[in-house]
Amino acid sequence: MTEKSRWLYETAQRVIPGGVNSPVRAFKSVGGSPRFIQSAFGAYLIDADGNRLIDYIGSWGPMILGHQHSHVLASIQSALTEGVSFGAPNAREVELAMMVTKLTGMEKVRFVSSGTEATMSALRLARAVTGRDYILKFRGNYHGHADGLLVEAGSGLMTNEQKLQARSAPSSAGVPQAYAGLTLVADYNDPEGLAQLLRDRGNTLAAIIFEPVVGNAGVLIPTAEFIDVLHSAKEQGILLIADEVMTGFRLSPGGATERLGLKPDIITWGKIIGGGLPVGAYGASAEIMDFVSPMGPVYQAGTLSGNPLAMAAGIGTLQTLRDNPEIYEKIEDYTERLEQGLLLAAAQAGISVCVNRIGSMLTMFFTEGPVQTYQDAVRSDTRLFAQWFHEMLNRGVYWAPSQFESIFVSAAHNERTLEHTLQAAASAFLTIKSQSQG
Ligand SMILES: Cc1ncc(COP(=O)(O)O)c(C=O)c1O
Numbered sequence: 001m002t003e004k005s006r007w008l009y010e011t012a013q014r015v016i017p018g019g020v021n022s023p024v025r026a027f028k029s030v031g032g033s034p035r036f037i038q039s040a041f042g043a044y045l046i047d048a049d050g051n052r053l054i055d056y057i058g059s060w061g062p063m064i065l066g067h068q069h070s071h072v073l074a075s076i077q078s079a080l081t082e083g084v085s086f087g088a089p090n091a092r093e094v095e096l097a098m099m100v101t102k103l104t105g106m107e108k109v110r111f112v113s114s115g116t117e118a119t120m121s122a123l124r125l126a127r128a129v130t131g132r133d134y135i136l137k138f139r140g141n142y143h144g145h146a147d148g149l150l151v152e153a154g155s156g157l158m159t160n161e162q163k164l165q166a167r168s169a170p171s172s173a174g175v176p177q178a179y180a181g182l183t184l185v186a187d188y189n190d191p192e193g194l195a196q197l198l199r200d201r202g203n204t205l206a207a208i209i210f211e212p213v214v215g216n217a218g219v220l221i222p223t224a225e226f227i228d229v230l231h232s233a234k235e236q237g238i239l240l241i242a243d244e245v246m247t248g249f250r251l252s253p254g255g256a257t258e259r260l261g262l263k264p265d266i267i268t269w270g271k272i273i274g275g276g277l278p279v280g281a282y283g284a285s286a287e288i289m290d291f292v293s294p295m296g297p298v299y300q301a302g303t304l305s306g307n308p309l310a311m312a313a314g315i316g317t318l319q320t321l322r323d324n325p326e327i328y329e330k331i332e333d334y335t336e337r338l339e340q341g342l343l344l345a346a347a348q349a350g351i352s353v354c355v356n357r358i359g360s361m362l363t364m365f366f367t368e369g370p371v372q373t374y375q376d377a378v379r380s381d382t383r384l385f386a387q388w389f390h391e392m393l394n395r396g397v398y399w400a401p402s403q404f405e406s407i408f409v410s411a412a413h414n415e416r417t418l419e420h421t422l423q424a425a426a427s428a429f430l431t432i433k434s435q436s437q438g
């Protein structure tokens, strides 16, 4: 039964563009009608019609502990009794900043209210520090919706029906070509292409911004050679911005930077750092961060930046991860078993898939592997993925509603959810196989 969700969707479309407040929620790339979620607990979502779904989105990453984790709730509740917003400094900002700097090695951090604000501000900072205007990003990487980053972008932009056709053009209408022209684009995991671009244009670049592990073209894992060329850019005075909005505090306590031994100059965060409330942040050495106002000339502000409830949710989440380090092992083990089970079930049904997994992030591409680049990812059979997605949803499993997204496992997933998921997957593979033969 999905009547209430359908009714809500119809009503929503009258008053909200497309009925949603962020495009990937609308199921456009898989078809059908999105579920409206009434509540969530642990590893489950309950939709408006009362259907219980195993949640592999985790609010697109933040819910690493599962929904309504007791310590996170207690932390928010304690902040709530003291007032919801002050527009003045509060102790929780200091506490979270101390935790983030300790975990990540960055000396200073500035809190904002979203991942988009974090990457936008990090780029402004990099341009100010270097005195250069151009930046480089990678095809299919997504860094939020600031104008200069909506160029060959991943996530919802990869399945956007109204996508502009011209290459190197903005991925969204409304972005001035002149501004988008300051964003150069290279292919992720193409070390030769990157090296050539650095030879040609390196001395004009303020920064290279990158997803250290891509989640927004589906999961793509960087090769050692690609990382080496990225690091070599520092010799040309280019600042490396690791966009850890998705990977931060997920792939290890110190994020992908720690896990992969990266040496970024600036890191951006979002998602987990806010424990499900709106928080983003960027951090770097004191020397770089002191360019930011009021210390330095780079203006960046926010009415709700460092909001006490949001800080409390972030503190509660990071404290829980710090005090229970075994969580990382547990969610990785679960995701590895999920990977093995999916590969087996697909093989048994005679369907070609390639599973990319690192830690608790995973994408199953409906194509033969390996999938290392954007071009590999877009070979996927998105029609087959859409069928499989709906078969899973009908069996109570809420997978990410796009081929080009990661799923996220939380500490609340358990043996029961794994068994249910793998049974659903096996049966969904067999169903779509028989549909394709019929
Ligand atoms: C890697 C990455 N950077 C930036 C963003 C933007 O974050 P937000 O949606 O909080 O603006 C996202 C997700 O949306 C992301 O996955």
Ligand SMILES: N[C@H](C=O)CCC(=O)O
Pocket (backbone or CB within 6 Å): 022, 023, 024, 025, 060, 142, 155, 156, 216, 246, 405
């Ligand atoms: N892939 C996006 C961010 O990680 C999904 C979240 C969104 O844009 O709504």
